[in-house]
Amino acid sequence: MMDSNSHRQTDARLKAEVIVTCCALGQHGLTHGTSGNVSVRRDAETFFISPTAVPYEQLDDIPLMDFQGRWYGARRPSSEWRFHRDILKARPDINAIVHTHSKYAVALACTGSGIPAFHYMVAVAGGADIRCAPYATFGTQALSDNAVAALVDRKACLLANHGLIATGHDLASALRLAGEVENLAAQYSAALSVGEPEILSTDEMIKVVGLFRSYGKQDSDHDPDLRFGGPSGP
Numbered sequence: 112m113m114d115s116n117s118h119r120q121t122d123a124r125l126k127a128e129v130i131v132t133c134c135a136l137g138q139h140g141l142t143h144g145t146s147g148n149v150s151v152r153r154d155a156e157t158f159f160i161s162p163t164a165v166p167y168e169q170l171d172d173i174p175l176m177d178f179q180g181r182w183y184g185a186r187r188p189s190s191e192w193r194f195h196r197d198i199l200k201a202r203p204d205i206n207a208i209v210h211t212h213s214k215y216a217v218a219l220a221c222t223g224s225g226i227p228a229f230h231y232m233v234a235v236a237g238g239a240d241i242r243c244a245p246y247a248t249f250g251t252q253a254l255s256d257n258a259v260a261a262l263v264d265r266k267a268c269l270l271a272n273h274g275l276i277a278t279g280h281d282l283a284s285a286l287r288l289a290g291e292v293e294n295l296a297a298q299y300s301a302a303l304s305v306g307e308p309e310i311l312s313t314d315e316m317i318k319v320v321g322l323f324r325s326y327g328k329q330d331s332d333h334d335p336d337l338r339f340g341g342p343s344g345p
């Protein structure tokens with residue numbers, strides 16, 4: 112059980128993480144102006160979300176929301192609070208959400224196309240493709256429903272004529288995934304401009320999704336030909 116002092120410290124840390132993530136979106140060229148928004152789960156009942164229509168460099172207070180649509184603080188929450196709430200509610204595996212209007216994700220999403228398995232890295236979003244949710248007006252329940260459906264068994268999706276959503280166990284991983292999806296959207300657009308990309312099979316993508324579970328882990332032993340020889344060489 113956390114005491115009120117620990118609660119305050121956690122809240123201050125999460126609010127600071129929201130601000131840092133919002134600023135990083137601009138710095139990494141993943142969005143511009145006040146487009147895009149960010150949220151992070153606080154506990155079973157509440158989450159922090161970026162405020163609506165505040166330029167990222169001017170962010171000060173970060174609103175808190177509960178899952179019933181009540182908000183607390185000095186600034187109104189993002190107009191996209193519905194999809195942030197509904198994704199956090201539907202997906203206990205997700206603690207953080209980043210939404211951007213990044214250039215290539217938007218370009219592809221304006222054709223209604225998701226990202227098929229043109230490259231094995233598509234598996235970073237959890238499956239054999241990155242879906243594009245059908246268009247609905249920003250801020251609506253219809254958009255939220257479409258986004259939740261496009262995210263089934265996935266960590267990211269595009270939103271038709273709008274942008275992308277990337278999720279993670281924390282804001283840093285959601286931000287990284289937003290960058291990956293934007294990069295994949297740029298690469299897929301480039302591939303389309305020079306020919307018809309070969310699409311990898313579902314079996315191959317299932318294999319890659321499995322490999323990504325151990326990718327980068329120091330204690331991973333999935334490679335039978337690789338053996339640790341000790342901390343220093345012979």
Ligand code: 13P
Nearest residue numbers: 146147148163164189190
């Ligand atoms: P907010 O400023 O309300 O977060 O809206 C920006 C946006 O990107 C809507 O999709």
